[in-house]
Amino acid sequence: MRGEASRLADRESRDSFALQLSKVGEDTWRIGNELFTITALLDGNAALEHALTEPSRSTEDKMALLSGILGERVHPFTMTILEDLVKRPWSRSADIADAVEDFGVDGMMYYADHTNSTAQVSIELAELHSALIDLPVVRARLQDTRANSDARVKLLHDILDGSGFNKVTLRLAEHAACNLRKRRYLSTIQWLIGKFSRHMGQSLITVTTATHLSDEQIAKLVDVYSAKLGRPVHVNAVVDASVIGGMRIQVGEEVTDNTVIAQLRHLQDTVKVGV
Structure with a gap:
């Protein structure tokens, strides 16, 4: 559970960029994907999380560190989001990865808005959740930490092949399988459903x-x-x-x-x- 400082940092940062992100249009797909990749990078590197949340370290130094890792491969708006996050106080170093993931989901939601598919994605996520309720063996394999991420993603692709799901639905389902983030697969899908529902009001x-x-x-x-x-x-x-x-x-x-x-x-x- 995130501490108060982390919840506030996450909420304030996302609120401050919500309008800008919603206007990016087609590029929100790229930004969302980049933020999911960076989430996985942070989850696998506690030292990097600590370096990016260390209060005594300047924002400029933190951004120089990120630039050295990411180079010029990421979208400028992705870097703008990261810069805002690293300058904020965090209850725990690991919480910054949660905030990056939240932004990644936001990017996918705004891309769904851009392509007029938000309601469709919400419905498809619910269909996936409903189908998995009665498939305990499949759920267990999708959240098996002993299997590598490629194996879990391949299983997901095999399951959803021919489903006709929107590409946002598929990407979110893939993210949930690729980076488990110490969660059960079904819980992640339910979390995504809740975020889309709140997004639609x-x-x-x-x-x-x-x-x-x-x-x-x-x-x-x-x-x-x-x-x-x-x-x-x-x-x-x-x-x-x-x-x-x-x-x-x-x-x-x-x-x-x-x-x-x-x-x-x-x-x-x-x-x-x-x-």
């Missing part, structure tokens, strides 16, 4: 059923959950015949599973306990 409700919901059913769910949460909601309706019947509703990390398959599993577990 609404909450995403994922509803999984065996058959397609009617427009009337979706409208009723929107009314119920908008009133319950006190803000607009978007219903992501996922059809999964394997649930047989009933409905699974996910709001953030809270899942209410009233599907037939869930009830059968509960009955099976109950029988095992009673034997």
